[in-house]
Amino acid sequence: MTTQFSQTYKKDHDFSKVLHGKNAADKEGFSAMFNKDSRAQQTVNSYFSFWDHKAPGQETDTDKKERLSNYSKLTNAYYNLSTDLYEYGWAQSFHFATYYPGESFFQALARHEHYLALKMNIQDNYNVLDVGCGVGGPAREICTFTNANITGLNNNDYQIERARNYTTRRGLSEKIRFVKGDFMQMPFDDACFDAVYAIEATCHAPKLEGVYGEIYRVLKPGGIFGVYEWVMTDSYDASDPEQRKVAYGIEVGDGIPQMVTMSDARNALKKVGFGIILEDDLAAHGDVVPWYYPIAGQLKHVRSMGDFWKVFTMTKFARTSLNYMVGGLEMIGLAPKGTQRVGTNLAVAADALVTGGERNLFTPMMMFVCKKPKT
Numbered sequence: 001m002t003t004q005f006s007q008t009y010k011k012d013h014d015f016s017k018v019l020h021g022k023n024a025a026d027k028e029g030f031s032a033m034f035n036k037d038s039r040a041q042q043t044v045n046s047y048f049s050f051w052d053h054k055a056p057g058q059e060t061d062t063d064k065k066e067r068l069s070n071y072s073k074l075t076n077a078y079y080n081l082s083t084d085l086y087e088y089g090w091a092q093s094f095h096f097a098t099y100y101p102g103e104s105f106f107q108a109l110a111r112h113e114h115y116l117a118l119k120m121n122i123q124d125n126y127n128v129l130d131v132g133c134g135v136g137g138p139a140r141e142i143c144t145f146t147n148a149n150i151t152g153l154n155n156n157d158y159q160i161e162r163a164r165n166y167t168t169r170r171g172l173s174e175k176i177r178f179v180k181g182d183f184m185q186m187p188f189d190d191a192c193f194d195a196v197y198a199i200e201a202t203c204h205a206p207k208l209e210g211v212y213g214e215i216y217r218v219l220k221p222g223g224i225f226g227v228y229e230w231v232m233t234d235s236y237d238a239s240d241p242e243q244r245k246v247a248y249g250i251e252v253g254d255g256i257p258q259m260v261t262m263s264d265a266r267n268a269l270k271k272v273g274f275g276i277i278l279e280d281d282l283a284a285h286g287d288v289v290p291w292y293y294p295i296a297g298q299l300k301h302v303r304s305m306g307d308f309w310k311v312f313t314m315t316k317f318a319r320t321s322l323n324y325m326v327g328g329l330e331m332i333g334l335a336p337k338g339t340q341r342v343g344t345n346l347a348v349a350a351d352a353l354v355t356g357g358e359r360n361l362f363t364p365m366m367m368f369v370c371k372k373p374k375t
């Protein structure tokens with residue numbers, strides 16, 4: 001690692017400690033959220049400086065370029081702010097899933113991960129890279145499902161610390177390790193992994209060719225790459241202000257510098273050299289239970305008490321009530337400044353994702369399974 005990189009990494013790490021508190025990685029949900037110190041406001045300001053006064057339609061090319069060239073800062077600030085809420089409101093697996101009628105929320109998340117592992121043909125003791133591993137939910141599940149050795153790559157210190165803690169608690173530290181690094185310049189040698197997967201993570205890249213090119217480089221010849229990509233579908237029309245508003249809501253609400261289309265993703269994979277073995281938009285199968293039902297708060301699809309509570313907290317009523325409560329706590333100094341704004345931003349995300357799903361403008365599960373040629 002160069003000196004400049006190691007200095008940046010140390011600065012991020014120290015900042016994460018100050019922001020989240022020394023023992024925050026041991027805490028969960030609200031307790032972790034309220035453990036942040038006054039620098040939370042600084043992170044909120046840093047994140048929203050990329051978006052403030054830049055409503056869809058008013059953005060200039062310079063605004064967009066600014067987000068793309070600062071993707072790492074933008075994504076880090078986003079996850080420093082949103083990780084606790086993700087874990088509290090969702091799960092340790094930061095992705096969506098398809099649902100069969102009657103299937104539980106957690107079962108569907110795990111099945112979605114198994115499905116990718118199965119289609120990639122991940123075998124016992126394969127060396128597998130998880131690009132943008134979050135707090136390690138999918139890595140733990142895929143490791144126990146396949147018995148592969150997994151390396152989780154992540155650029156966010158707070159998430160890495162949490163990932164390591166959960167993995168140790170599950171007794172999986174011999175099989176899974178977590179490495180800090182930027183997926184546009186991976187800290188790995190050429191051709192060192194048998195397989196690489198990325199679950200709803202590479203959309204944070206400023207350019208898909210960049211991250212796909214790195215994945216191609218670190219894969220062994222003949223190695224497999226499997227991805228669930230976040231893309232706008234081919235029916236998306238960026239020149240329609242209503243549709244652009246949906247994409248913009250997804251960008252600002254989910255820390256994404258710029259949403260791209262399905263064709264962009266397909267072309268980027270081919271351009272870096274991959275052969276596409278399988279391509280399937282899992283959101284387009286006409287499922288009875290839509291992938292976005294939890295964040296739409298659609299209680300009619302719930303089949304158990306546990307899921308009822310989970311989906312209830314995602315209804316507009318529960319989200320808004322929670323946000324008022326957090327605003328009150330913020331006012332009396334019990335919650336760090338900016339917490340409410342983060343909640344409001346996640347509500348923007350949820351609404352845009354649901355609209356994108358309902359209108360078939362967006363999919364979070366564009367699945368590609370690709371192969372690096374043997375020679």
Ligand SMILES: CC(C)=CCC[C@@H](C)[C@H]1CC[C@H]2C3=C(CC[C@]12C)[C@@]1(C)CC[C@H](O)C[C@@H]1CC3
Binds near residue numbers: 088254
């Ligand atoms: C950002 C990317 C690429 C992937 C994350 C996908 C999902 C796990 C998140 C997208 C929107 C998030 C929201 C929440 C949890 C995580 C997501 C579903 C909440 C339910 C967390 C609790 C808040 O009160 C409401 C949030 C709505 C959005």
